């Protein structure tokens with residue numbers, strides 16, 4: 001499941017293809033992936049793209065007239081770029097690729113003039129494609145981006161990539177839940193899922209089963225530092241590809257080779273050489289070292 005580093009990589013790799021470009025056509029193959037109005041207008045048609053935003057695991061595309069769509073990739077969703085218009089639905093009624101639910105045609109300027117001058121695929125015209133085999137993903141539409149930013153995203157906790165102890169401490173103090181459960185709760189902290197929760201807790205030397213409010217100030221500080229460090233490293237490595245994650249240019253991430261605990265239950269701890277414990281906590285497989293994590 002794409003977590004913060006994977007979604008941030010999708011955002012960064014989409015940006016050069018989309019910023020300041022125009023949406024010139026929207027094709028809806030599966031209206032049920034849309035939360036909101038499935039009209040082309042609400043899916044940004046004829047708008048010029050102003051910015052790509054991310055909070056936690058959610059990505060948004062906003063136009064200059066302040067319309068927005070918010071994309072949640074769910075378990076297996078992909079948002080990617082196809083250069084050129086080779087299989088533009090307007091040009092061909094042929095079968096769409098498997099599991100493609102939405103497509104947008106993107107053009108470089110208002111009349112596509114630059115497109116006409118270039119025929120080598122460097123024109124900036126292409127398709128933005130939303131594909132989701134397991135259909136846990138979602139595209140939500142907003143006629144005013146402020147509703148997204150001030151309501152939907154306001155319900156999320158602070159973004160994990162820049163989390164500070166002053167933000168996390170009050171959240172931990174108010175709960176009897178295990179620290180791992182709090183890290184996974186998007187209303188407490190936005191962006192961390194199972195992979196990066198286990199990796200961060202290992203780096204911070206904190207047991208996933210610890211009751212959150214028993215963490216001392218020094219441990220909260222260590223945990224925030226670990227969350228930021230793990231996420232930043234993963235963003236830099238293009239994210240983790242376990243099965244099918246790819247960025248917008250269809251490149252897999254390289255961070256899985258740096259996982260120290262995730263997926264390594266029963267293997268040797270990289271720090272002490274002991275056997276890593278694996279147990280199901282809150283329906284998620286959790287891996288930790290009983291020696292190194294207290």
Ligand SMILES: [Zn+2]
Pocket residue numbers: 269270271272273274289290291292293
């Ligand atoms: Zn260890």
